[in-house]
Amino acid sequence: MTPEDPVSEDLVTEDPPPGAELTLDRLGVTVRGRALVRELSLRAGAGEVVGLVGPNGSGKSTALRCVYRALRPTTGAVRVDGTDLLALPPRRSARTVAALTQDPAVDLDFTVEELIALGRAPHRRAHRSRGPAAEQDLLERVMDLLDVRHLAGRGVLGLSGGERQRVLIARALAQEPRVLVLDEPTNHLDIRHQIRLLRLLREQSFLTVLVVLHDLNLAAAVCDRLAVLSEGRLVAQGTPSDVLTPGLLWDVFGVTATVVRHPATGAPQLLHDLGPRS
Numbered sequence: 001m002t003p004e005d006p007v008s009e010d011l012v013t014e015d016p017p018p019g020a021e022l023t024l025d026r027l028g029v030t031v032r033g034r035a036l037v038r039e040l041s042l043r044a045g046a047g048e049v050v051g052l053v054g055p056n057g058s059g060k061s062t063a064l065r066c067v068y069r070a071l072r073p074t075t076g077a078v079r080v081d082g083t084d085l086l087a088l089p090p091r092r093s094a095r096t097v098a099a100l101t102q103d104p105a106v107d108l109d110f111t112v113e114e115l116i117a118l119g120r121a122p123h124r125r126a127h128r129s130r131g132p133a134a135e136q137d138l139l140e141r142v143m144d145l146l147d148v149r150h151l152a153g154r155g156v157l158g159l160s161g162g163e164r165q166r167v168l169i170a171r172a173l174a175q176e177p178r179v180l181v182l183d184e185p186t187n188h189l190d191i192r193h194q195i196r197l198l199r200l201l202r203e204q205s206f207l208t209v210l211v212v213l214h215d216l217n218l219a220a221a222v223c224d225r226l227a228v229l230s231e232g233r234l235v236a237q238g239t240p241s242d243v244l245t246p247g248l249l250w251d252v253f254g255v256t257a258t259v260v261r262h263p264a265t266g267a268p269q270l271l272h273d274l275g276p277r278s
């Protein structure tokens, strides 16, 4: 595999269900009297990749937790194609939204293939699984997409950080969700696997993706739109070019950055200057 390898556009299956519209409707989360997310309204259209960016502690992971149902919002709602996610039975919601969380617990010594196959659990009942051969084919395609097939028989406890991250993303894809929520998915990945993952997200058209990224250059390269959180509030949203301005970078992140255009794609890219050596 090289970074130039084409990424399969049909990602996992030949007849994927279409991506869903994801709406965060005036979402609020208050914990012990402290508002962690305030009145957050955000929409990701079917097939769109929307990036959630902001400083440490600005509420990004908290908002994502509401989307993958690890946290019940205090106010507002998360809707998928207009339906409140909390109104869906858990198994149906697990067929709709899959997540890579920031600190996923991997403490049982499954093999890589067994762990990825757990992503199929929501499909097992009601004749939704595809029969043994097609299920195996799906697992192998997902493993190839994330470049983990060579690890299939290895125990997950012995993997490197980047290998484990790719396995967990493979498990989320095996779930065949319509909405994929990713909290810092490039953590631990070398640059080749970062680029491969982001191309995968960008080239598919049937998954709606909400992704938290700290690397604003990668966010600008992959996201159709960015939403910027600061102290739990949405302070800007729009295309990467609309959002990543020197003024916003100073106001929200407190950094001075030079914004240039990528010569091939035109995407905004940030150049950082550490200042003179003292």
Ligand SMILES: Nc1ncnc2c1ncn2[C@@H]1O[C@H](COP(=O)(O)OP(=O)(O)OP(=O)(O)O)[C@@H](O)[C@H]1O
Residues within 6 Å of the ligand: 031, 036, 054, 055, 056, 057, 058, 059, 060, 061, 062, 063
């Ligand atoms: N269960 C909780 N109880 C109290 N405070 C919490 C809880 N969970 C998160 N927080 C606080 O809420 C704020 C937002 O946290 P969150 O993890 O959503 O931020 P984030 O934007 O994802 O940050 P990072 O970029 O560092 O991952 C932080 O100040 C955090 O300490």
